[in-house]
Amino acid sequence: MEYLYMEPIGLTDLEVLEVGTQACPPDMSFGPCVRDMYILHCVHSGYGTYTAGGRTETIGPGGLFLVLPDTVHAYRADPAEPWHYSWFGFAGTMAPRLVGQAGFAAPLPVRLPDPALPVEPLFRSVMSMRDQPAKELQLTGLLYRILGMLAEPDEGPPLSADAGHHVRKAISFMNARYADRLELEDMAEHVGLDAKYLCRLFRQRLSLSPYRYLTDLRMAKACRLLRRQLLCIAEISRSVGYQDPLHFSRMFKRTIGLSPTAYREKARRESTHDQEDGRQEQPADSSLR
Known part of the structure; x- marks a missing residue:
């Protein structure tokens, strides 16, 4: 495991407190426990389960899960294909709104892999910044970029140019x-x-x-x-x-x-029907998995 703790620099809206990466051994578990910050994980490879709010989700490569402050949670690496993940620990007055806009909803704040949102490579870069000048600011900027990529557009009736x-x-x-x-x-x-x-x-x-x-x-x-x-x-x-x-x-x-x-x-x-249609369109002798 590699991790890096930040010296607080007085940012109030959003501030990265720690980053890290870990290739877990089989069946390695954490919790049940609570933390006093948000912790956003991204899975690079392998699988594991995340439990919060009485629910459990299996998460694989490209998936994300968020630990909410002061909320009981637990996670466990798969016994056969344990996961390797990286994380940001952060806090700030804007954090609740930003994670909500990024699509993380209680009680089980999870986002499954989305090829259209390639945030996983950004998580891989966190430890490369450990020796950078002003790494606290650079990591906070990287977290803003990740949350911005994940943010879902505001919904509601479209606005005309003259809305006022x-x-x-x-x-x-x-x-x-x-x-x-x-x-x-x-x-x-x-x-x-x-x-x-x-x-x-x-x-x-x-x-x-x-x-x-x-x-x-x-x-x-x-x-x-x-x-x-x-x-x-x-x-x-x-x-x-x-x-x-x-x-x-x-x-x-x-x-x-x-x-x-x-x-x-x-x-x-409709989702099941779309998935079935996608399977039928694949060539029978395809070697892609």
Whole structure:
């Protein structure tokens, strides 16, 4: 195992506290325990399991898993093909928002391999920076780059070029705070306008109310979480700003036209069908694995 601890340099938004890499022996385990920082792992080769929030996921090459602060977790290397991974340990006031935008959701913050997002080589470079000048800043910049590559685009109705400064500012606020209990007065206060005037601007610019925009945004986020098949309905409800799962289910069906359970099942069937089509298109004598 190689690791490097950083000297704090006073960054408050995001600061790397440690980096490391390890080729684990078979069945090597860590936890159950808690840590006081975020720790983002990327698997270079081999396999292992990650457990958090009462759930377990098997992760292989290119997969990522995130340890959340003060959350019980455990991970174990595969007995036959143990994994080799690298990691960033970090903290900061922007960390919760950045990891959320990067697609990591409790209770099991995992991202499976995505060939379109080649972040694994960036993790391989962490230890090469140990002797670089200002390595703390360089590693923090590298972490920003990784999280930026993983970040999913904001969802919701598209904005026209003439949406207006105050409307865009309100929408940025909703994109950052959609999981909280938001009232129209909160949005208006953030942009420095009267609530009724903000509503009028939304209707003029987007032909919908701020409340409808927020609902559409939350439903788009919920659809993404349902397609990932990781969280139960109640967990998704709370993740998109609804403390009452029944109210969330009613709003989802009213907006999307299906219940959350029906939408999830439809997405699962479509995913299975796409995978079967992909297998059928492969040549029978292909030597690629």
